[in-house]
Amino acid sequence: MQPLFLHPRDLDLDALHLFWAAPPDAVLTASLATLGQTTPALAFAAEGRPILAAGARRALALRERRGRTLAAVVLEERDMEPDLAALPQALRLGAVYLASNLGRTVTDAMAVAAGRYFVAAGGPEAFEALAAPRLFPEGDRRRALVGQWLALPPSLDALLASGNLPLGAAGRLAALDDASRQALAPLFHAVRWSRANLDNALTWLVEAARLAGEPPAAILGRCGALDLPGRGLSPNDLAAGVLAALRRARYPATTTLEARFASLSRAVTPKGSKARLSPSQGFEADAVTVTATARSPQELAKIAADIAAMAAASELPRLLRVAHEDDPA
Amino acid sequence: MTAAPWDITLLAVDAAVAGSAMALRAAAALPEAKQMVLAPGEASPEAPEGGRALHVKAHKGRFLRPCPATRHYRCCGYQIVHIGENCPMDCSYCILRAYFRDRTLTAFANTGDMFEELGRTFGRDRSRLFRVGTGQFADSLALEPITGHTREILGFLKGFDNVVLELKSKTADLSWLEADPRPDRVLPAWSLNAPEIVAGQERGTASLEARLAAARTCVAAGFRVCLHFDPVCFFPGWEAGYAAVVDMIFDHLRPADIAYMSLGSFRCLPELPGRLAAEGRELPLYMLGEFTLGADGKKRLVRPLRVRQFRFMAGRLARHGFTRGLYFCMESDEVWREVLGRTARDLGGLSAHLLDAARNRGGAPSCSWTTPKP
Numbered sequence: 001m002q003p004l005f006l007h008p009r010d011l012d013l014d015a016l017h018l019f020w021a022a023p024p025d026a027v028l029t030a031s032l033a034t035l036g037q038t039t040p041a042l043a044f045a046a047e048g049r050p051i052l053a054a055g056a057r058r059a060l061a062l063r064e065r066r067g068r069t070l071a072a073v074v075l076e077e078r079d080m081e082p083d084l085a086a087l088p089q090a091l092r093l094g095a096v097y098l099a100s101n102l103g104r105t106v107t108d109a110m111a112v113a114a115g116r117y118f119v120a121a122g123g124p125e126a127f128e129a130l131a132a133p134r135l136f137p138e139g140d141r142r143r144a145l146v147g148q149w150l151a152l153p154p155s156l157d158a159l160l161a162s163g164n165l166p167l168g169a170a171g172r173l174a175a176l177d178d179a180s181r182q183a184l185a186p187l188f189h190a191v192r193w194s195r196a197n198l199d200n201a202l203t204w205l206v207e208a209a210r211l212a213g214e215p216p217a218a219i220l221g222r223c224g225a226l227d228l229p230g231r232g233l234s235p236n237d238l239a240a241g242v243l244a245a246l247r248r249a250r251y252p253a254t255t256t257l258e259a260r261f262a263s264l265s266r267a268v269t270p271k272g273s274k275a276r277l278s279p280s281q282g283f284e285a286d287a288v289t290v291t292a293t294a295r296s297p298q299e300l301a302k303i304a305a306d307i308a309a310m311a312a313a314s315e316l317p318r319l320l321r322v323a324h325e326d327d328p329a
Numbered sequence: 330m331t332a333a334p335w336d337i338t339l340l341a342v343d344a345a346v347a348g349s350a351m352a353l354r355a356a357a358a359l360p361e362a363k364q365m366v367l368a369p370g371e372a373s374p375e376a377p378e379g380g381r382a383l384h385v386k387a388h389k390g391r392f393l394r395p396c397p398a399t400r401h402y403r404c405c406g407y408q409i410v411h412i413g414e415n416c417p418m419d420c421s422y423c424i425l426r427a428y429f430r431d432r433t434l435t436a437f438a439n440t441g442d443m444f445e446e447l448g449r450t451f452g453r454d455r456s457r458l459f460r461v462g463t464g465q466f467a468d469s470l471a472l473e474p475i476t477g478h479t480r481e482i483l484g485f486l487k488g489f490d491n492v493v494l495e496l497k498s499k500t501a502d503l504s505w506l507e508a509d510p511r512p513d514r515v516l517p518a519w520s521l522n523a524p525e526i527v528a529g530q531e532r533g534t535a536s537l538e539a540r541l542a543a544a545r546t547c548v549a550a551g552f553r554v555c556l557h558f559d560p561v562c563f564f565p566g567w568e569a570g571y572a573a574v575v576d577m578i579f580d581h582l583r584p585a586d587i588a589y590m591s592l593g594s595f596r597c598l599p600e601l602p603g604r605l606a607a608e609g610r611e612l613p614l615y616m617l618g619e620f621t622l623g624a625d626g627k628k629r630l631v632r633p634l635r636v637r638q639f640r641f642m643a644g645r646l647a648r649h650g651f652t653r654g655l656y657f658c659m660e661s662d663e664v665w666r667e668v669l670g671r672t673a674r675d676l677g678g679l680s681a682h683l684l685d686a687a688r689n690r691g692g693a694p695s696c697s698w699t700t701p702k703p
Contacts, residue, residue, distance in 0.1 A: 207617050210614065210617060211565060211614060211617055212565075213565060251619050252619075253619050253631050253633055253634055254619050254621070254631050257631070257633070281621070281622065281623075281624060282621025282622055282623060282629075282631065282632070283621065283631065283632055283633075284621065284623060284624060284632060284661060284663070285661065285663060286663050323632045323633055323663070324633070324636075324667060
């Protein structure tokens with residue numbers, strides 16, 4: 001290994017193999033200012049300028065300090081283990097970069113970024129053989145999920161990094177065709193999806209499309225979900241609204257019954273009443289369940305009066321027959 | 330399917346029934362199958378060549394048992410004569426998928442024990458009437474050419490005027506007619522479905538045409554028949570599909586030829602779709618309907634959609650003059666009332682009503698009310 005002092009501006013810090021390169025943080029910058037560089041960077045000898053293999057953040061920080069060089073050791077083939085030396089240069093650089101980052105907490109987005117690099121350099125096998133064992137402990141389920149994610153268009157990686165899409169949805173997203181993913185893009189950008197919510201949303205969309213014999217994009221276009229992101233809703237309300245729109249598309253009869261019931265029960269229940277009406281299980285019976293909690297005789301008397309008012313409400317017969325198909329909403 | 334009937338490549342017979350008439354008939358009917366006698370406690374091995382095993386054994390429990398109905402819905406009161414388990418046909422909707430985990434077919438060969446039990450029950454009070462059937466845990470007739478089970482039962486039942494036997498099948502097998510049963514005490518019955526469902530979701534079943542032709546043959550021989558639309562499936566285009574099969578019925582039969590007919594909406598244990606997925610099958614469209622969990626713990630189509638389908642079917646049947654003898658399998662009073670304007674209780678109970686329809690040519694007179702609500 002040969003020590004070398006490199007000028008940071010001579011190094012290509014945008015090289016693809018530095019897939020986790022990020023701007024230096026204040027702690028690193030301060031440390032370099034007070035203590036100097038305590039750990040050498042790693043470089044590969046190459047024709048022309050050496051290639052930085054690890055130490056990009058240090059190099060970036062030192063660029064800001066005039067006249068400072070980057071201390072590096074240059075790794076030559078004779079210094080390498082035979083397996084590493086036998087790799088093509090791109091994979092060798094990737095493997096060394098990963099090895100130099102061992103112990104670092106790897107986010108889902110970082111794992112995918114590494115995966116993209118290795119797949120581009122050597123195919124999925126290279127990811128499995130060289131990257132996955134360094135990224136994930138034995139038995140980590142993220143290994144398979146990242147493998148699935150890598151089948152997705154790279155344009156979705158930014159949504160993973162921003163937390164809008166969860167890695168756990170990789171399989172579901174991969175099962176969609178490109179047109180469906182493109183149609184969903186506004187919702188992917190507007191909502192931070194939990195895995196459960198995204199699972200539900202995609203299941204409902206795909207099943208509604210199958211039932212209608214139409215592409216998912218067509219269902220999406222008319223269910224109203226795409227109109228919601230521009231309405232200034234809170235994140236929670238937006239997610240709930242999108243899910244409700246997709247559920248309506250998937251379950252029109254059930255959601256119609258639920259809406260009818262909600263509307264009629266509001267009309268039947270006195271304002272402020274503690275008595276609650278709920279439908280029979282699955283709307284199977286022409287019946288409602290009344291529930292209430294009383295903490296005093298007075299509360300109970302009030303609830304009893306409310307229930308008496310409910311019994312006399314003109315809308316109650318319609319509420320009891322809410323599941324009758326011939327009763328219009 | 331290979332040349333072996335129902336792809337049966339293994340005939341395993343328990344030693345206890347190895348000398349039974351049924352075991353001998355099965356051995357003769359399956360000459361190409363591997364045949365073996367199982368010692369007491371010995372499990373049946375895998376069938377060779379990826380085929381199916383027929384296990385001929387003795388049944389230890391009761392042979393006559395009530396239909397495993399739930400009290401939450403109206404049951405027709407069908408009583409099961411337990412002749413065997415599992416079915417060689419493969420229908421994606423079949424409840425037997427949930428009951429039996431493998432493909433092994435079972436036939437109970439200790440018919441002597443069965444007839445002793447049935448004789449005690451049927452003979453105790455000859456004025457007590459029974460409507461029984463063999464098509465609950467198995468297809469009544471699928472294995473008939475191999476086991477001759479039904480022919481044995483029909484021979485036994487000739488001595489019991491108080492028993493009507495319903496033979497429910499999706500085959501077109503009529504070999505049971507060789508037993509020369511009483512036409513007024515046997516009701517051959519067929520399950521029917523929309524052509525799309527038969528073509529896409531049933532494997533190994535006879536065509537609709539063949540089933541209805543078999544029904545017509547039975548009518549010509551003096552029998553009345555029963556028809557069962559169970560499950561009625563909700564899928565895009567169901568109206569045209571069910572209209573077609575209803576129309577087809579009356580190309581073959583007159584309304585008076587049909588003792589009764591049932592409609593049962595598709596319902597299943599919640600795990601059935603998962604099991605299909607595990608088999609690598611795409612979930613059929615009808616399983617993507619809007620389901621709710623019924624009071625019996627099974628998934629069933631949400632009520633307004635069931636009512637819509639039942640009204641359509643009842644109306645179509647009425648247009649062909651079939652206005653009596655229609656009933657619902659495992660439905661609520663609400664659905665009965667919504668579709669037909671009355672409940673099963675209004676008939677004096679569905680079980681008694683169907684028993685009357687089963688025994689009396691001309692049908693239960695009280696069921697003329699079954700003209701559907703407009």
